[in-house]
Amino acid sequence: xxxxxxxxxxxxxxxxxxxxxxxxxxxxxxxxxxxxxxxxxxxxxxxxxxxxxxxxxxxxxxxxxxxxxxxxxxxxxxxxxxxxxxxxxxxxxxxxxxxxxxxxxxxxxxxxxxxxxxxxxxxxxxxxxxxxxxx
Amino acid sequence: xxxxxxxxxxxxxxxxxxxxxxxxxxxxxxxxxxxxxxxxxxxxxxxxxxxxxxxxxxxxxxxxxxxxxxxxxxxxxxxxxxxxxxxxxxxxxxxxxxxxxxxxxxxxxxxxxxxxxxxxxxxxxxxxxxxxxxxxxxxxxxxxxxxxxxxxxxxxxxxxxxxxxxxxxxxxxxxxxxxxxxxxxxxxxxxxxxxxxxxxxxxxxxxxxxxxxxxxxxxxxxxxxxxxxxxxxxxxxxxxxxxxxxxxxxxxxxxxxxxxxxxxxxxxxxxxxxxxxxxxxxxxxxxxxxxxxxxxxxxxxxxxxxxxxxxxxxxxxxxxxxxxxxxxxxxxxxxxxxxxxxxxxxxxxxxxxxxxxxxxxxxxxxxxxxxxxxxxxxxxxxxxxxxxxxxxxxxxxxxxxxxxxxxxxxxxxxxxxxxxxxxxxxxxxxxxxxxxxxxxxxxxxxxxxxxxxxxxxxxxxxxxxxxxxxxxxxxxxxxxxxxxxxxxxxxxxxxxxxxxxxxxxxxxxxxxxxxxxxxxxxxxxxxxxxxxxxxxxxxxxxxxxxxxxxxxxxxxxxxxxxxxx
Numbered sequence: 001x002x003x004x005x006x007x008x009x010x011x012x013x014x015x016x017x018x019x020x021x022x023x024x025x026x027x028x029x030x031x032x033x034x035x036x037x038x039x040x041x042x043x044x045x046x047x048x049x050x051x052x053x054x055x056x057x058x059x060x061x062x063x064x065x066x067x068x069x070x071x072x073x074x075x076x077x078x079x080x081x082x083x084x085x086x087x088x089x090x091x092x093x094x095x096x097x098x099x100x101x102x103x104x105x106x107x108x109x110x111x112x113x114x115x116x117x118x119x120x121x122x123x124x125x126x127x128x129x130x131x132x133x134x135x
Numbered sequence: 136x137x138x139x140x141x142x143x144x145x146x147x148x149x150x151x152x153x154x155x156x157x158x159x160x161x162x163x164x165x166x167x168x169x170x171x172x173x174x175x176x177x178x179x180x181x182x183x184x185x186x187x188x189x190x191x192x193x194x195x196x197x198x199x200x201x202x203x204x205x206x207x208x209x210x211x212x213x214x215x216x217x218x219x220x221x222x223x224x225x226x227x228x229x230x231x232x233x234x235x236x237x238x239x240x241x242x243x244x245x246x247x248x249x250x251x252x253x254x255x256x257x258x259x260x261x262x263x264x265x266x267x268x269x270x271x272x273x274x275x276x277x278x279x280x281x282x283x284x285x286x287x288x289x290x291x292x293x294x295x296x297x298x299x300x301x302x303x304x305x306x307x308x309x310x311x312x313x314x315x316x317x318x319x320x321x322x323x324x325x326x327x328x329x330x331x332x333x334x335x336x337x338x339x340x341x342x343x344x345x346x347x348x349x350x351x352x353x354x355x356x357x358x359x360x361x362x363x364x365x366x367x368x369x370x371x372x373x374x375x376x377x378x379x380x381x382x383x384x385x386x387x388x389x390x391x392x393x394x395x396x397x398x399x400x401x402x403x404x405x406x407x408x409x410x411x412x413x414x415x416x417x418x419x420x421x422x423x424x425x426x427x428x429x430x431x432x433x434x435x436x437x438x439x440x441x442x443x444x445x446x447x448x449x450x451x452x453x454x455x456x457x458x459x460x461x462x463x464x465x466x467x468x469x470x471x472x473x474x475x476x477x478x479x480x481x482x483x484x485x486x487x488x489x490x491x492x493x494x495x496x497x498x499x500x501x502x503x504x505x506x507x508x509x510x511x512x513x514x515x516x517x518x519x520x521x522x523x524x525x526x527x528x529x530x531x532x533x534x535x536x537x538x539x540x541x542x543x544x545x546x547x548x549x550x551x552x553x554x555x556x557x558x559x560x561x562x563x564x565x566x567x568x569x570x571x572x573x574x575x576x577x578x579x580x581x582x583x584x585x586x587x588x589x590x591x592x593x594x595x596x597x598x599x600x601x602x603x604x605x606x607x608x609x610x611x612x613x614x615x616x617x618x619x620x621x622x623x624x625x626x627x628x629x630x631x632x633x634x635x636x637x638x639x640x641x642x643x644x645x646x647x648x649x650x651x652x653x654x655x656x657x658x659x660x661x662x663x664x665x666x667x668x669x670x671x672x673x674x675x676x677x678x679x680x681x682x683x684x685x686x687x688x689x690x691x692x693x694x695x696x697x698x699x700x
Contacts, residue, residue, distance in 0.1 A: 016249045016265050018338015021379050024579060025586045042338055043261075043690070067249060067269045068505060068617065098504045098614040099470070099607050115606075116503040117469030117599045120590045 007131055009060040012040035012049050014073040019066035022094055022116070026062065026123065033124045035060075046073060050080035053089060059131045061086075063110075065095040070105060078109035088134045090127065094118065165593065169424035170382035172547055178539035183546055191437070192542070195491070195532035199440035201433050201545065202533035203491040204456040209529035214487075215494035216519045217242030217294055217460070221270030222506050223621035225281035228271040232286070234509060240516055242494060243325075245282065246270040246296035247305065252334070253342045254301050254680075254689055256673035257622075257629040261690045266622040269506070270296075274629045275671045279308040280315075288313050293325035294460070294494070298372060299342045300351040302329035303679075304672045306358065307662035326367035326416060326460075329355045332393045332569070333372045336379060336578060341689035345569055347680065351658065353400040358659035360401075360411040367458070368411075369397065370418040374462045377420035380582035383431040384548050388555035389574065390417060391435075391442065392565030398447065408447045412454035421483040421490070422464040428483070429535050430544035432459070432490030438549055460494035461487035468503045471598030474611055476500035481518050488528050489535055495519055501610060510612040629671065636669040644668040645678055645697045652682040 011027045013020060020042055027039040038056055040049065053061050063070075063077065070093065081089065093105060094114045102113045111130065114123055166174045175182075193199060196206030205211055218240055220231045228245055236243070248270035250262035257266045257274045266272045273279055297305040306327055310320045331339075331348035352369065359368035373390025381389065394415065401411055419435070421428045439457035443449040463483035468476040477500045484497045497515040499507030507515065522528060535541040562568045588594040595601045648661035648670075662675050677687040677695055687695040 016253055016255075016261060016338075017269075018249065020338055021582050025380075025582050028579075028583050029586065043341070067265065069265055069268055072264050096470070096503050096505070098501075098610045100609055100614055115470045117471050117596065119600060120586060 006034060006036045007060065007127060008036045008038070008056060008058045009062055009127070010038045010040060010049070010053050010056060010058045011062040011064070012044045012052075013042045013064045014044055014046065014049065014077065015067075015069050016043065017065065017067040017069055018042060019095075020064070022066070023062070023064035026064075026094060026120070029120045030062075030124065030127075033120075035127070046076040046080045049077060050084055050086065053081075053086060054084050058089060059135060060090040060092065060127055063091070063093040063095075065093060065097070066116075068096075070095065070097055071101060071108075074105055074108045074110060081109070090131050090134050092123075092126070094123075164595075168383075168427040168544070169422055169594075170384065170427060170548075172427070172544070174540075178543050180539060182539050182543040192536065195536075198444070198452060198455060199437045200456055201437040202536045204436070204458065204493075206532070208491055208532035209488075209523075210532075213241070213523050213529065214492050215242035215292065215460075216240050216516060216523070217244040217494045217496055218512055218516055219244045219246050219296065219462070219496045220512070221246035221248065221296070222615070223267035223271070223617045224625045225271055225273060225278040227267070227618065227621050229282055229284060231509070231512065232282075235512060235516060238513055238516055239520060242292050242294060243286070244294040244296065244496060247301070248272045251301055251672055252297060252299045252339055254299065254673055254676035256671045257626045258633070259673060259688070259690070260692055263622075263626055266625050267617050268622075272622075272625050273305070273308065273672070274625075275632055275669055276308050276311055276666050277628070277632060277669070278625075279312045283309075283312055288316065288318050289322060291325070293323075294370075295325065295327045298328045298330050298334045298337070298375075299339050300331045300347055300679075301342070301672050301676055302327050302331065302355055303351050303659060303662055304666070304675050305329075306355050307659060307666040307675070310363070311663055311666050320363050322365065323363055324365045326370055327355060327359075328372060328418070329369045330372045330393065330418075332396050333375055333390075335569070336574070337375050342676075344683075344685060345566065347683050347685065349396055349400050349566075350683070351679065353397055353404065354657045354659050356397060356401055356411060357404060357406065357657055360406065360414065364414075367414050367416045370416045370460060371397075372418040374418045374420040376578070377422065378464065378466045379578045380466070380585040381578055382581065383422070383427055384434075384551035385555060385577070385581065386420060387431060387435045387438065387548070387552040388559065389565075389577075390419075391438065391552075391556060392559050392568065396565055402447075408443070408449045409451040409454050412443055412447070412449055413451060413456070415458070416493075417457065417459040419459045419461050419487075419492075420464050421461045421486040423467045423479055423483060425482055425486045425489070426535070426541055426544060427548070428486035429490045430541050431548050432487075432492075433533075433536075433541070433545040434549040434552060435459075436491075437545070438552060458493055460496065461490075461492045462496045463487070463498045465498050465502045467596075468498060468500070469596060469599055470503045471606060472604060473500055473504065473607065475597055476502070477514060477518070480515065481522070484518055484522055485526075485528070488522055491533060501612070501615070504610055504614070506615040506617070508613050508615040511615075514612075632669055633671075641665070641668040641670055641674075642697060644670060645674065648675065648678050649682060649697075652679045 195203030331343040436457040440455040499511035644665040
């Protein structure tokens with residue numbers, strides 16, 4: 001991908017989960033790290049998220065899950081991504097998950113998972129390293 | 136020891152003995168409290184502690200109640216060991232309630248799910264995916280009947296956690312179920328969270344517009360004051376605000392600001408402060424800095440006493456007593472090395488007890504991973520029981536009172552909180568600070584600061600930025616799942632109820648609710664009737680929303696089925 005272009009990330013929550021502190025903090029810190037962040041916020045549907053990702057031509061989709069809804073919504077989001085040929089977009093998730101679910105989420109199509117208690121640097125580093133591989 | 140059991144361990148000679156030596160001589164990198172106060176090496180009688188004892192501190196049970204609201208504190212009664220429970224269907228939650236009662240819990244405490252809090256029925260298109268994920272779904276009175284089945288409501292103290300405007304429905308449901316079973320609601324003991332104003336900061340803004348939050352929150356408070364005198368009609372939730380990353384003094388100042396939104400409204404309605412204030416309660420966080428949390432609680436008690444007496448002219452000492460439950464800080468827990476959370480929770484529970492808590496919820500150690508498993512729930516309850524029965528902390532009221540440090544920190548937190556309250560007052564009061572999103576900006580800025588403190592290592596958390604290790608592949612005591620069939624059955628039961636109930640009777644009840652809301656009356660009596668007619672949370676809240684000019688459905692998908700009225 002073009003090195004001059006800023007990495008573009010959409011950060012969002014799906015469904016009714018109202019724990020938005022993490023999503024907001026990560027959005028701000030990715031911005032500080034030089035990325036362009038579109039914060040969609042709460043109450044999004046898989047369809048709306050993917051439409052935003054397509055319209056904005058993003059490099060990364062960041063999902064925030066804190067209410068045990070990750071296994072319900074992830075397949076729906078991945079399906080929408082496939083429908084819209086977004087195979088080159090990096091899909092990452094943050095929030096509260098049992099360790100057992102992390103391989104399941106990756107199997108479903110999430111590239112990387114950052115649980116509660118993550119530091120910011122590894123997230124930024126991961127995006128920088130993998131966004132180029134994908135695009 | 137067989138070597139093959141310890142494949143990852145290096146030989147003794149290969150270990151980094153230089154680091155070992157450094158660790159031996161290591162001293163703490165900073166001397167600040169969690170909230171950022173610089174702390175001196177030692178506190179002495181010169182640090183104000185002990186000065187004006189009668190005026191500023193006083194014995195427990197005596198104004199300004201800095202040392203506790205009861206003279207003898209836990210000698211008179213332990214705190215209530217009250218673990219929050221909310222999972223899946225009412226039947227699932229009922230089972231867990233039974234389990235914790237069997238193991239020595241002393242207060243019931245159930246929390247409704249995100250769909251109910253949003254004011255959506257289980258069959259709402261947005262609800263179907265998430266029924267029971269974060270609490271119990273309680274769409275209709277039938278659910279409340281299942282949840283309370285066979286429980287002697289005259290013998291228990293039940294904390295009903297519904298924070299949003301749906302707390303109006305919760306109170307209607309609970310009081311109808313109790314009356315149907317022959318109990319006099321005036322004798323019921325317990326509490327309802329009922330703090331819709333704060334809930335806009337927890338992702339429930341569509342359900343909790345500010346005017347409706349104050350109106351409906353105050354309706355519950357007024358109804359309970361008149362009809363259920365033993366009921367605590369709100370627990371203003373400063374815990375949830377603290378979880379966003381704010382500091383201890385901000386927690387108290389913002390919590391009090393929100394409390395005053397309701398108090399001012401109840402006074403506007405003509406209630407006397409001493410008529411209702413004795414039943415006002417708070418939900419407080421206990422974070423990991425033990426002394427700061429104790430000081431915060433002591434400061435809050437003194438500030439509340441003075442606020443009620445000096446600003447509101449309360450005369451009854453009970454109006455001046457800051458009553459509170461503690462929820463140990465969920466946000467202090469991490470998934471890395473998860474068993475460490477048990478230790479964090481124990482320290483936080485200790486702070487609550489040293490602070491003179493009335494009722495305590497200790498988190499499950501698995502809070503940053505999933506809802507508590509049965510084992511995690513039991514561990515949390517056992518943590519409370521070890522505190523209560525083994526450690527001796529119950530022997531004396533306010534054990535840290537008179538500590539030069541804790542008294543000094545109490546003064547410091549009070550000073551900072553009062554400064555913030557003054558700032559809010561100058562902005563035009565808390566309602567205005569909320570309306571202009573001043574409070575949003577404060578909270579957002581603090582949340583970013585907390586993450587940066589972790590990133591820079593200014594704040595240390597074992598397993599996160601110090602003493603890290605490879606992430607575990609499994610959760611130690613297993614994972615709590617919400618049974619999918621419970622959610623599906625719940626949705627189906629709500630659909631069935633809507634097909635079979637007496638529509639004409641319900642329409643009459645909804646019409647009365649709409650009329651009462653339009654006439655500015657308290658909506659709870661009409662909600663009681665609508666609940667009896669099997670009106671659901673979405674229908675009851677939606678009807679009142681429309682009267683106040685909001686969409687019937689907070690998610691703006693479905694229309695009111697009662698519009699032709």
